Amino acid sequence: MIRRLRKVYLARFAGVMLLMPAAAGAQEGVALLEQNCGGCHMADETGALSRIEGQRKTPEGWLMTIVRMRLFHGMEITPDEQSRLVHYLSDTQGLAPAETEGYRYILEREPAVVEEVGAPLGEMCARCHSAARVALQRRTQDEWDLHIDFHVGQYPTLEYQALGRDRDWLKLAREEVVPLLAERYPLETDAWTAWAAAQKPEATGSWVFTTRLPEQGEAYGSLEVSGETQPYAVSGTLVTAAGEELPVSGKLNVYTGYEWRANLDIGGTAYRQILAISEDGGSLAGRQFLHAEDSLGGAFSAVRAGASPAIAGVVPSTLAAGSDASVQIVGTGLSGVDLTGALEASGGTANAYGAAIAVSPAAGSDGGVSVASAGAAKEDALTVYSHVDSLRVEPAFGLARVGGAGGSASKVPARFEAVGYWKGPDGETGTQDDIRIGVVPATWSVAPFNEEADQLKDVDHAGKMDRTLGIFMPAVAGPNPERPFSTNNAGNLKVLATLGEVTGEGQLIVTVQRWVDPPIR
Incomplete structure (x- = not known):
């Protein structure tokens, strides 16, 4: 069963984010919810289904819930319906951008984050899973209380495991942890109310980006996102620091108006992107990694091409002194580049990714270099070094x-x-x-x-x-x-x-x- 659980989780997770249909509309979503969940969850006078109405989660959180319903409660749902239901729940009962800040590392599958979790959540929750998993959901106090019942029923030995048997676990959970969670992660927040009413940014259009590949190192490129419905088509080019150009193609789904989930082919290798679109729609940030192995990846930063002047980054971001080099300023709306600091240079040649500028850092130069162009600026975007201490x-x-x-x-x-x-x-x-x-x-x-x-x-x-x-x-x-x-x-x-x-x-x-x-x- 454990192996089957892992396979189902990974297979369904990949499937729901790839080559699946457009997000469910409001009416369709209500019908999907009733059809697939109404058999067990009772509706109140407004039609809202019990348990479900008292929670908000990330796309991954809702997917995990649906998979658990399938595995342990016999829920029957097609992959197509599952995808649409994840979309609907994420869009209507998701998390606002501000509510995921500080915890995105767990969504982006950062492999080496060490959490520092204080009492009582460290002993009561984070001994079994990340604290970020707790923080990336919102519930009413009643739902947090029922969540305790779920844990006792699903994992009946938890009170006898390490950090559980040396205390009155259930009493602490009811009297200390539930009120804390209800206060810290409540269902209703100003952030979600504002985001639910806000105009959502567009994913479609052109983007220029910087990232880092596991073997080739720093890279930059451009993406074009197109389509009227999801999944959107993604195409583009990635350029390694050595100058090799790799074609990019794939599919993209967007959840909750900003959660970017893409599966891409980059030069014949499958990659996955878990990113967030900024609230103003002008930038992207997150992590890109090998689809087959999420421990191998790097940060991904992009700005919307054709928008106001902006700089996503510089490739390379470190430069040994005493040799000639070409530096790519990745951005949009750049009319001319000025480098100041340990390296002084001006001019540059505009290209599809921003502007390239030839530089000759003097031997013995050490320090940061700031980049400015057309009103856009990035301090210490590049470092020149002649030695390392x-x-x-x-x-x-x-x-x-x-x-x-x-x-x-x-x-x-x-x-x-x-x-x-x-x-x-x-x-x-x-x-x-x-x-x-x-x-x-x-x-x-x-x-x-x-x-x-x-x-x-x-x-x-x-x-x-x-x-x-x-x-x-x-x-x-x-x-x-x-x-x-x-x-x-x-x-x-x-x-x-x-x-x-x-x-x-x-x-x-x-x-x-x-x-x-x-x-x-």
Whole structure:
């Protein structure tokens, strides 16, 4: 059942966001809700269905609810109807943009976020799933109370698990957690009232963007979104920092008026975008990652082409001093570019992505460079460096998972970046006033994290690090007869990035498979 759950979650999640019909209209949505949910949820005098009316969720949250109804309560619904129902519920009972701020990392599937969750939610909720999963829903107090009943019924051993058996879990949940959740995440908010009445931004049109690919590094390009109904068609071009042009094509659905969910083919590789359209419709922000492996991806930033002058970013964003280079200013409405700071230059040649400018940073130059053009500006959009005082590995703590071996769970790699720093005013490295340079090239390796890892030869068994890309590919899952007790290929490793005489260090835990992988973890 656990494996089937994982497969269904992932298959339906991919399907509902790809090649599905347009969002349901109001009347159609009401009919869909009644047809598929009315058999179990009773309607009140206004026609609103019990339980459903007291909740608001993200598209992924509503999808998880519907899948659970199918798996555990026998709900029968076609993929087409499921997609339309997710659209309708997300549009009418979703979250406003302001309500997702600070928690989008869980929607964007950032692989290395460490939450800091205070009591009582840390012990009562975040011991089983992310705190962001709690924060990305809104309920009435009665619904939060019923949510406690759901947990006890669905997971009857939770009161006897770690951080549960040492306290009166149910009493705390009822008397402390429910009032807290009802106050912090209520159903009715000014933000949702305003967003529900607001004019929603358009996804269609032209966009120029910057992003980072797992193997090619920094990239930029353009997207054209077209169509009268969803899913919209997406086409465009991505240009790597090395100048290689890759065709882009795919499909896009938009939920709640701003939640951008696209599946794209970029040069023959499948990618997924989870982005948010800004409330004014002028920009996009979020994360793009490999469809087959969400741990490998990067931030995505875009501005609407043809709108007011705006700058999405600069590629490359770090530049070694003492050599000629071409810098692409990614933006729209740029009539001429001025670079100021550690690098002074003006002019540039307009192109489909903004403007390209030839630069020659002097040897020994160090510092940030601000970009301005036609009234648009971006401070410290580019950093020129002639030396690096220290390196930091990002993320400082990473996670990879063994997999494969014929099982349903694939390997989950981990990706790291080397970020250069200069000493700050105190003249010391590794202190709070260090000055960030940005991502710099490095040589990658791994070492045992501690004595136990050395004894167990984790470096030999846990997987391999790509010396150039900083991508760690874990080993195969299953018993390994070459290890003590034939244990699996788990490991505890130091991640080392080296540039010249400078080395940065992080930690990587290589652990076992994740069998159940819902859209919101």
